[in-house]
Amino acid sequence: xxxxxxxxxxxxxxxxxxxxxxxxxxxxxxxxxxxxxxxxxxxxxxxxxxxxxxxxxxxxxxxxxxxxxxxxxxxxxxxxxxxxxxxxxxxxxxxxxxxxxxxxxxxxxxxxxxxxxxxxxxxxxxxxxxxxxxxxxxxxxxxxxxxxxxxxxxxxxxxxxxxxxxxxxxxxxxxxxxxxxxxxxxxxxxxxxxxxxxxxxxxxxxxxxxxxxxxxxxxxxxxxxxxxxxxxxxxxxxxxxxxxxxxxxxxxxxxxxxxxxxxxxxxxxxxxxxxxxxxxxxxxxxxxxxxxxxxxxxxxxxxxxxxxxxxxxxxxxxxxxxxxxxxxxxxxxxxxxxxxxxxxxxxxxxxxxxxxxxxxxxxxxxxxxxxxxxxxxxxxxxxxxxx
Ligand code: PLP
Numbered sequence: 169x170x171x172x173x174x175x176x177x178x179x180x181x182x183x184x185x186x187x188x189x190x191x192x193x194x195x196x197x198x199x200x201x202x203x204x205x206x207x208x209x210x211x212x213x214x215x216x217x218x219x220x221x222x223x224x225x226x227x228x229x230x231x232x233x234x235x236x237x238x239x240x241x242x243x244x245x246x247x248x249x250x251x252x253x254x255x256x257x258x259x260x261x262x263x264x265x266x267x268x269x270x271x272x273x274x275x276x277x278x279x280x281x282x283x284x285x286x287x288x289x290x291x292x293x294x295x296x297x298x299x300x301x302x303x304x305x306x307x308x309x310x311x312x313x314x315x316x317x318x319x320x321x322x323x324x325x326x327x328x329x330x331x332x333x334x335x336x337x338x339x340x341x342x343x344x345x346x347x348x349x350x351x352x353x354x355x356x357x358x359x360x361x362x363x364x365x366x367x368x369x370x371x372x373x374x375x376x377x378x379x380x381x382x383x384x385x386x387x388x389x390x391x392x393x394x395x396x397x398x399x400x401x402x403x404x405x406x407x408x409x410x411x412x413x414x415x416x417x418x419x420x421x422x423x424x425x426x427x428x429x430x431x432x433x434x435x436x437x438x439x440x441x442x443x444x445x446x447x448x449x450x451x452x453x454x455x456x457x458x459x460x461x462x463x464x465x466x467x468x469x470x471x472x473x474x475x476x477x478x479x480x481x482x483x484x485x486x487x488x489x490x491x492x493x494x495x496x497x498x499x500x501x502x503x504x505x506x507x508x509x510x511x512x513x514x515x516x517x518x519x520x521x522x523x524x525x526x527x528x529x530x531x532x533x534x535x536x537x538x539x540x541x542x543x544x545x546x547x548x549x550x551x552x553x554x555x
Pocket of ligand 1: 178179238239240241242244270272317319320321346348349369370371378379380
């Protein structure tokens with residue numbers, strides 16, 4: 169396959185070499201089951217305990233507040249279904265989320281709705297932000313849980329998590345944040361944010377696929393969503409994926425060490441990219457502009473364009489970008505952009521460009537050249553673009 173300039177880091181990131189190095193011994197000779205009593209087992213058990221300390225430190229949490237999961241989707245499901253089922257059909261059966269959450273949150277809420285919970289969706293504003301006062305007006309004395317993502321996967325827009333969490337606590341509700349797109353991009357501190365539950369996923373910040381974690385603040389009741397042995401305090405039964413968990417911990421360590429400088433560098437490239445596009449390509453706009461955003465994410469909108477054609481044309485030219493979340497690739501388009509009030513044509517005309525740790529300026533420059541050509545080509549219905 170031809171090499172690609174990879175600008176789709178919000179979909180997934182390449183594995184960092186340091187992460188792979190840390191994982192390899194656990195894929196080769198350190199294969200013990202962490203529940204085994206012999207020395208190989210104890211070695212894996214110690215690796216798990218160490219990884220838990222590293223992840224907890226990364227989030228400002230205690231190690232016993234971390235549950236390893238098989239990724240962000242599972243962490244979101246455990247947070248939402250686990251706390252709801254733990255509360256049972258008691259006095260609090262009302263759940264609240266923004267209308268721009270990831271499907272991992274929205275589908276879990278829809279499932280609970282079919283089982284008798286009541287769900288309220290609160291709309292983001294045109295810039296993709298959720299106003300804490302707007303959230304407050306949706307809260308009730310029977311609200312059990314509020315779930316609002318820290319950073320949006322399509323626009324990168326950041327939510328005022330501390331204020332939103334404080335509003336939820338005002339009515340005695342728990343607050344969960346899906347921080348899958350925030351971890352590794354902005355500082356994340358569960359105590360500073362005041363959240364009760366927080367989800368993360370390793371493959372969004374240079375760790376392996378299929379591993380994540382849920383922070384559950386000490387004292388927050390949560391039941392498992394699958395059943396088996398006693399691993400992860402019985403909240404996530406099943407033999408632990410030690411190599412992946414070690415990889416997650418190394419990804420956290422790397423992110424912690426690089427956060428400030430990496431974010432500055434990405435923000436500089438992102439700002440230059442956006443300025444160039446808006447100046448050079450007529451009928452172009454930046455979705456979510458004006459709101460605080462993750463430093464790597466650009467959501468661009470072009471008048472008179474089908475974003476899917478543009479993504480295909482850029483792929484032909486050797487550049488990997490996307491129309492948004494993979495789950496929204498169908499005909500209806502992004503629920504996030506619709507949720508921000510964009511009309512159908514504007515939603516269809518949008519693409520996401522997400523830079524990453526390994527993006528270099530030269531790639532951004534060549535992308536901009538290809539983008540100008542691709543937009544012109546798609547607008548005039550010529551699908552072939554010279555690289
Ligand atoms: N939440 C957000 C905001 C995401 O961007 C994603 C991944 O696309 C997920 C949850 C799901 O994470 P995972 O792919 O690890 O299941």
